[in-house]
Amino acid sequence: MKSHLTFAALLLATTLAVPALAHDHSAMAKDGAAKMQKHEATDAVKVGNLVFAGAFTRATLPGAKVGGGYISITNEAKEADRLLGGSSPVAARVEVHEMKMDGEVMKMRKFAGGVEIPAGGTVELEPGGMHLMLLEIKQPLKQGEDVPVTLEFEKAGKVELKLHVEAAGATSMEHGQ
Template sequence: MRILPTFLAAALFIGAGTALADDYAVGQLEIGQPWARATPPGASTGGGFLTVTNEGETADRLVSAASPIAGRVEIHEMRVTDDVMKMRPIADGVAIPAGETVEFKPGAFHIMFLELKGPIEQGEPVPVTLTFEKAGSIEVEMVVAPPGAPGPEHGHEHEGGH
Protein backbone atom coordinates (compact mmCIF):
# COMPACT_ATOMS: atom_id res chain seq x y z
CA MET A 1 0.00 0.00 0.00
CA ARG A 2 2.98 2.34 0.37
CA ILE A 3 3.46 2.26 -3.38
CA LEU A 4 0.13 3.97 -4.13
CA PRO A 5 0.87 7.25 -2.21
CA THR A 6 4.35 7.40 -3.77
CA PHE A 7 2.90 6.81 -7.23
CA LEU A 8 0.23 9.49 -6.71
CA ALA A 9 2.80 12.01 -5.46
CA ALA A 10 5.05 11.30 -8.47
CA ALA A 11 2.10 11.61 -10.87
CA LEU A 12 1.12 14.97 -9.38
CA PHE A 13 4.71 16.24 -9.57
CA ILE A 14 5.14 15.12 -13.19
CA GLY A 15 1.71 16.49 -14.17
CA ALA A 16 2.42 19.86 -12.55
CA GLY A 17 5.71 20.14 -14.42
CA THR A 18 4.02 19.44 -17.71
CA ALA A 19 1.18 21.87 -17.08
CA LEU A 20 3.52 24.73 -16.25
CA ALA A 21 6.14 24.06 -18.91
CA ASP A 22 6.75 26.59 -21.65
CA ASP A 23 8.61 24.01 -23.70
CA TYR A 24 7.68 22.39 -26.98
CA ALA A 25 9.29 19.63 -29.02
CA VAL A 26 9.40 18.77 -32.71
CA GLY A 27 11.68 16.03 -34.00
CA GLN A 28 14.93 16.24 -32.03
CA LEU A 29 14.41 19.93 -31.23
CA GLU A 30 13.19 21.45 -27.98
CA ILE A 31 11.77 24.97 -28.07
CA GLY A 32 11.94 26.68 -24.69
CA GLN A 33 10.40 29.79 -23.14
CA PRO A 34 8.82 31.44 -26.18
CA TRP A 35 7.96 35.04 -25.34
CA ALA A 36 7.29 38.41 -26.97
CA ARG A 37 7.29 41.99 -25.78
CA ALA A 38 4.07 43.95 -25.55
CA THR A 39 3.84 46.84 -28.00
CA PRO A 40 2.14 50.23 -27.74
CA PRO A 41 -1.02 50.88 -29.79
CA GLY A 42 -0.11 51.79 -33.36
CA ALA A 43 3.23 49.97 -33.37
CA SER A 44 3.92 48.24 -36.69
CA THR A 45 6.63 45.86 -35.46
CA GLY A 46 7.31 43.59 -32.50
CA GLY A 47 9.83 41.01 -31.37
CA GLY A 48 9.65 37.39 -30.27
CA PHE A 49 12.24 35.32 -28.45
CA LEU A 50 12.91 31.68 -27.48
CA THR A 51 15.59 29.02 -27.25
CA VAL A 52 16.03 26.04 -29.56
CA THR A 53 17.99 23.04 -28.29
CA ASN A 54 18.99 20.33 -30.75
CA GLU A 55 19.09 17.03 -28.86
CA GLY A 56 19.88 15.13 -32.05
CA GLU A 57 23.08 14.18 -33.85
CA THR A 58 22.22 16.12 -37.02
CA ALA A 59 22.11 19.89 -37.47
CA ASP A 60 18.80 21.52 -38.37
CA ARG A 61 17.82 25.05 -39.36
CA LEU A 62 14.96 27.39 -38.44
CA VAL A 63 13.92 28.49 -41.92
CA SER A 64 10.75 30.51 -41.31
CA ALA A 65 8.11 31.70 -38.87
CA ALA A 66 4.51 32.84 -39.32
CA SER A 67 1.82 34.33 -37.10
CA PRO A 68 -1.75 35.55 -37.63
CA ILE A 69 -0.89 38.73 -35.66
CA ALA A 70 1.40 40.06 -38.41
CA GLY A 71 1.38 40.57 -42.15
CA ARG A 72 4.94 39.23 -42.30
CA VAL A 73 7.25 37.41 -39.89
CA GLU A 74 11.00 37.29 -40.43
CA ILE A 75 13.98 35.82 -38.65
CA HIS A 76 16.35 38.67 -37.77
CA GLU A 77 19.77 39.19 -36.29
CA MET A 78 21.08 42.23 -34.42
CA ARG A 79 24.80 42.77 -34.11
CA VAL A 80 27.19 45.61 -33.43
CA THR A 81 29.45 46.43 -36.37
CA ASP A 82 31.90 49.35 -36.07
CA ASP A 83 30.08 50.54 -32.93
CA VAL A 84 26.75 50.64 -34.80
CA MET A 85 23.87 48.32 -33.92
CA LYS A 86 22.53 46.79 -37.13
CA MET A 87 19.49 44.59 -37.62
CA ARG A 88 19.01 42.45 -40.69
CA PRO A 89 16.74 39.63 -41.86
CA ILE A 90 18.39 36.24 -42.28
CA ALA A 91 17.02 34.88 -45.55
CA ASP A 92 18.38 31.35 -45.22
CA GLY A 93 17.40 30.94 -41.55
CA VAL A 94 19.42 30.11 -38.46
CA ALA A 95 21.46 26.92 -38.07
CA ILE A 96 20.72 24.81 -35.00
CA PRO A 97 23.88 22.68 -34.59
CA ALA A 98 23.58 19.14 -33.22
CA GLY A 99 23.87 19.03 -29.44
CA GLU A 100 23.70 22.81 -29.03
CA THR A 101 21.24 25.50 -27.92
CA VAL A 102 20.64 28.66 -29.95
CA GLU A 103 19.13 31.62 -28.12
CA PHE A 104 16.78 34.06 -29.82
CA LYS A 105 17.00 37.02 -27.43
CA PRO A 106 16.97 40.82 -27.41
CA GLY A 107 20.05 42.19 -29.17
CA ALA A 108 20.74 38.95 -31.08
CA PHE A 109 18.70 36.50 -33.19
CA HIS A 110 14.96 37.13 -32.83
CA ILE A 111 11.60 36.67 -34.52
CA MET A 112 10.46 39.96 -36.07
CA PHE A 113 6.73 40.60 -36.43
CA LEU A 114 6.16 43.11 -39.24
CA GLU A 115 2.94 44.83 -40.30
CA LEU A 116 1.26 44.09 -36.96
CA LYS A 117 -2.51 43.80 -37.23
CA GLY A 118 -2.91 45.22 -33.71
CA PRO A 119 -0.83 45.69 -30.58
CA ILE A 120 0.85 42.74 -28.89
CA GLU A 121 -0.87 42.81 -25.51
CA GLN A 122 0.24 41.46 -22.17
CA GLY A 123 -1.98 38.54 -21.15
CA GLU A 124 -2.79 37.63 -24.77
CA PRO A 125 -0.53 34.79 -26.00
CA VAL A 126 0.98 35.15 -29.46
CA PRO A 127 0.60 32.07 -31.70
CA VAL A 128 3.64 31.45 -33.90
CA THR A 129 4.36 28.63 -36.33
CA LEU A 130 8.05 27.80 -36.53
CA THR A 131 9.30 25.81 -39.52
CA PHE A 132 12.53 23.84 -39.40
CA GLU A 133 14.33 22.40 -42.40
CA LYS A 134 14.36 18.81 -41.08
CA ALA A 135 12.08 18.64 -38.03
CA GLY A 136 9.13 20.31 -39.76
CA SER A 137 6.66 22.81 -38.30
CA ILE A 138 5.32 23.39 -34.81
CA GLU A 139 2.94 25.98 -33.37
CA VAL A 140 4.01 27.61 -30.12
CA GLU A 141 2.38 30.28 -27.95
CA MET A 142 4.57 33.15 -26.86
CA VAL A 143 3.90 34.59 -23.41
CA VAL A 144 3.78 38.40 -23.60
CA ALA A 145 6.06 40.40 -21.28
CA PRO A 146 5.87 44.17 -20.68
CA PRO A 147 7.38 46.57 -23.24
CA GLY A 148 11.18 46.66 -22.91
CA ALA A 149 11.29 43.56 -20.69
CA PRO A 150 14.65 41.76 -20.71
CA GLY A 151 12.92 38.37 -20.60
CA PRO A 152 9.69 36.54 -19.95
CA GLU A 153 7.97 37.01 -16.64
CA HIS A 154 8.18 34.08 -14.28
CA GLY A 155 4.48 34.41 -13.45
CA HIS A 156 3.09 32.95 -16.67
CA GLU A 157 0.17 34.59 -18.42
CA HIS A 158 -1.07 31.19 -19.55
CA GLU A 159 -0.83 27.66 -18.33
CA GLY A 160 -1.58 24.41 -20.01
CA GLY A 161 0.02 21.37 -21.53
CA HIS A 162 1.50 21.51 -24.98
Protein backbone atom coordinates in the same frame (compact mmCIF):
# COMPACT_ATOMS: atom_id res chain seq x y z
CA MET B 1 12.53 52.30 32.08
CA LYS B 2 12.35 48.69 31.11
CA SER B 3 10.33 49.42 27.99
CA HIS B 4 12.85 52.13 27.12
CA LEU B 5 15.61 49.56 27.17
CA THR B 6 13.61 47.17 25.06
CA PHE B 7 13.09 49.93 22.54
CA ALA B 8 16.82 50.65 22.46
CA ALA B 9 17.54 46.97 22.05
CA LEU B 10 15.04 46.78 19.21
CA LEU B 11 16.63 49.78 17.52
CA LEU B 12 20.05 48.20 17.85
CA ALA B 13 18.73 44.92 16.54
CA THR B 14 17.19 46.72 13.56
CA THR B 15 20.43 48.54 12.81
CA LEU B 16 22.41 45.32 13.08
CA ALA B 17 19.89 43.57 10.89
CA VAL B 18 20.49 45.88 7.92
CA PRO B 19 23.62 44.17 6.52
CA ALA B 20 21.92 40.82 7.03
CA LEU B 21 18.90 42.10 5.12
CA ALA B 22 21.07 43.34 2.28
CA HIS B 23 22.64 39.93 2.13
CA ASP B 24 19.24 38.29 2.13
CA HIS B 25 18.25 40.51 -0.72
CA SER B 26 21.06 39.28 -2.94
CA ALA B 27 20.18 35.75 -1.97
CA MET B 28 16.61 36.48 -3.02
CA ALA B 29 17.80 37.82 -6.36
CA LYS B 30 19.71 34.61 -6.97
CA ASP B 31 16.69 32.65 -5.91
CA GLY B 32 14.60 34.68 -8.34
CA ALA B 33 16.93 33.85 -11.21
CA ALA B 34 16.77 30.19 -10.31
CA LYS B 35 12.99 30.37 -10.30
CA MET B 36 13.00 32.04 -13.70
CA GLN B 37 15.05 29.19 -15.14
CA LYS B 38 12.69 26.75 -13.53
CA HIS B 39 9.78 28.62 -15.06
CA GLU B 40 11.33 28.36 -18.50
CA ALA B 41 11.98 24.69 -17.97
CA THR B 42 8.30 24.13 -17.12
CA ASP B 43 7.32 26.04 -20.22
CA ALA B 44 9.53 23.91 -22.45
CA VAL B 45 7.72 22.29 -25.36
CA LYS B 46 9.19 19.30 -27.14
CA VAL B 47 8.25 18.72 -30.75
CA GLY B 48 10.04 15.78 -32.33
CA ASN B 49 13.73 16.31 -31.60
CA LEU B 50 13.41 20.03 -30.93
CA VAL B 51 12.88 21.53 -27.50
CA PHE B 52 11.50 25.07 -27.26
CA ALA B 53 11.79 27.01 -24.02
CA GLY B 54 11.02 30.46 -22.67
CA ALA B 55 9.10 31.69 -25.72
CA PHE B 56 8.04 35.29 -25.28
CA THR B 57 7.35 38.57 -26.98
CA ARG B 58 6.74 42.02 -25.55
CA ALA B 59 3.66 44.18 -25.37
CA THR B 60 3.55 46.81 -28.13
CA LEU B 61 2.12 50.32 -28.17
CA PRO B 62 -0.89 51.11 -30.33
CA GLY B 63 0.31 51.88 -33.85
CA ALA B 64 3.52 49.89 -33.50
CA LYS B 65 4.28 47.92 -36.64
CA VAL B 66 6.74 45.37 -35.33
CA GLY B 67 7.33 43.13 -32.35
CA GLY B 68 10.21 40.88 -31.32
CA GLY B 69 10.04 37.17 -30.63
CA TYR B 70 12.43 35.34 -28.32
CA ILE B 71 12.89 31.63 -27.74
CA SER B 72 15.50 29.05 -26.94
CA ILE B 73 15.68 26.13 -29.39
CA THR B 74 17.55 22.94 -28.55
CA ASN B 75 18.12 20.25 -31.13
CA GLU B 76 18.31 16.77 -29.59
CA ALA B 77 18.69 15.08 -32.96
CA LYS B 78 21.90 13.52 -34.28
CA GLU B 79 21.93 15.92 -37.22
CA ALA B 80 21.62 19.67 -37.54
CA ASP B 81 18.36 21.35 -38.45
CA ARG B 82 17.75 24.82 -39.80
CA LEU B 83 15.21 27.47 -38.85
CA LEU B 84 14.04 28.87 -42.17
CA GLY B 85 11.39 31.36 -41.11
CA GLY B 86 7.94 31.61 -39.68
CA SER B 87 4.48 33.07 -39.78
CA SER B 88 1.83 34.34 -37.39
CA PRO B 89 -1.83 35.26 -37.73
CA VAL B 90 -1.09 38.60 -35.98
CA ALA B 91 1.64 39.69 -38.41
CA ALA B 92 2.01 40.00 -42.17
CA ARG B 93 5.48 38.44 -41.99
CA VAL B 94 7.78 36.77 -39.49
CA GLU B 95 11.51 36.98 -40.13
CA VAL B 96 14.66 35.93 -38.31
CA HIS B 97 16.78 39.01 -37.60
CA GLU B 98 20.34 39.47 -36.49
CA MET B 99 21.88 42.48 -34.77
CA LYS B 100 25.00 44.07 -36.21
CA MET B 101 27.02 47.07 -35.12
CA ASP B 102 27.22 49.59 -37.94
CA GLY B 103 29.86 51.99 -36.61
CA GLU B 104 28.35 53.13 -33.31
CA VAL B 105 24.82 52.18 -34.22
CA MET B 106 23.23 48.81 -33.56
CA LYS B 107 21.23 47.78 -36.58
CA MET B 108 19.29 44.70 -37.42
CA ARG B 109 18.65 42.92 -40.64
CA LYS B 110 17.08 39.78 -41.96
CA PHE B 111 19.20 36.74 -41.33
CA ALA B 112 19.63 35.17 -44.73
CA GLY B 113 19.77 31.46 -45.34
CA GLY B 114 18.21 30.31 -42.08
CA VAL B 115 19.66 29.65 -38.66
CA GLU B 116 21.46 26.38 -38.10
CA ILE B 117 20.49 24.52 -34.94
CA PRO B 118 23.48 22.20 -34.47
CA ALA B 119 23.01 18.58 -33.42
CA GLY B 120 22.86 18.56 -29.62
CA GLY B 121 23.12 22.35 -29.58
CA THR B 122 20.96 25.26 -28.44
CA VAL B 123 20.30 28.51 -30.27
CA GLU B 124 18.96 31.42 -28.26
CA LEU B 125 16.81 33.99 -29.99
CA GLU B 126 17.04 36.76 -27.42
CA PRO B 127 16.76 40.52 -26.89
CA GLY B 128 19.88 42.21 -28.26
CA GLY B 129 20.81 39.18 -30.31
CA MET B 130 19.30 37.09 -33.04
CA HIS B 131 15.53 37.28 -32.75
CA LEU B 132 12.24 36.68 -34.47
CA MET B 133 10.63 39.78 -35.87
CA LEU B 134 6.91 40.07 -36.34
CA LEU B 135 6.40 42.63 -39.09
CA GLU B 136 3.29 44.68 -39.90
CA ILE B 137 1.46 43.47 -36.84
CA LYS B 138 -2.30 43.79 -37.15
CA GLN B 139 -3.09 44.69 -33.54
CA PRO B 140 -1.13 45.68 -30.44
CA LEU B 141 0.34 42.73 -28.56
CA LYS B 142 -1.20 42.84 -25.09
CA GLN B 143 0.65 41.81 -21.96
CA GLY B 144 -0.56 38.46 -20.63
CA GLU B 145 -1.83 37.18 -23.95
CA ASP B 146 -0.29 34.43 -26.06
CA VAL B 147 0.67 35.10 -29.66
CA PRO B 148 0.62 32.05 -31.93
CA VAL B 149 3.56 31.63 -34.28
CA THR B 150 4.50 28.87 -36.67
CA LEU B 151 8.21 28.27 -37.14
CA GLU B 152 9.45 26.42 -40.18
CA PHE B 153 12.44 24.11 -40.03
CA GLU B 154 14.26 22.36 -42.86
CA LYS B 155 13.90 18.92 -41.27
CA ALA B 156 11.33 19.24 -38.49
CA GLY B 157 8.89 21.09 -40.76
CA LYS B 158 6.33 23.43 -39.28
CA VAL B 159 6.09 23.82 -35.52
CA GLU B 160 3.30 25.77 -33.87
CA LEU B 161 4.22 27.68 -30.74
CA LYS B 162 2.91 30.43 -28.51
CA LEU B 163 4.85 33.52 -27.51
CA HIS B 164 3.78 34.78 -24.11
CA VAL B 165 3.41 38.56 -24.15
CA GLU B 166 5.54 40.13 -21.41
CA ALA B 167 5.60 43.79 -20.35
CA ALA B 168 6.77 46.36 -22.87
CA GLY B 169 10.52 46.90 -22.59
CA ALA B 170 13.11 49.21 -24.09
CA THR B 171 12.47 48.20 -27.66
CA SER B 172 13.76 51.15 -29.67
CA MET B 173 17.12 49.53 -30.34
CA GLU B 174 15.67 46.21 -31.34
CA HIS B 175 13.16 47.70 -33.67
CA GLY B 176 15.47 50.27 -35.19
CA GLN B 177 12.85 53.01 -35.04
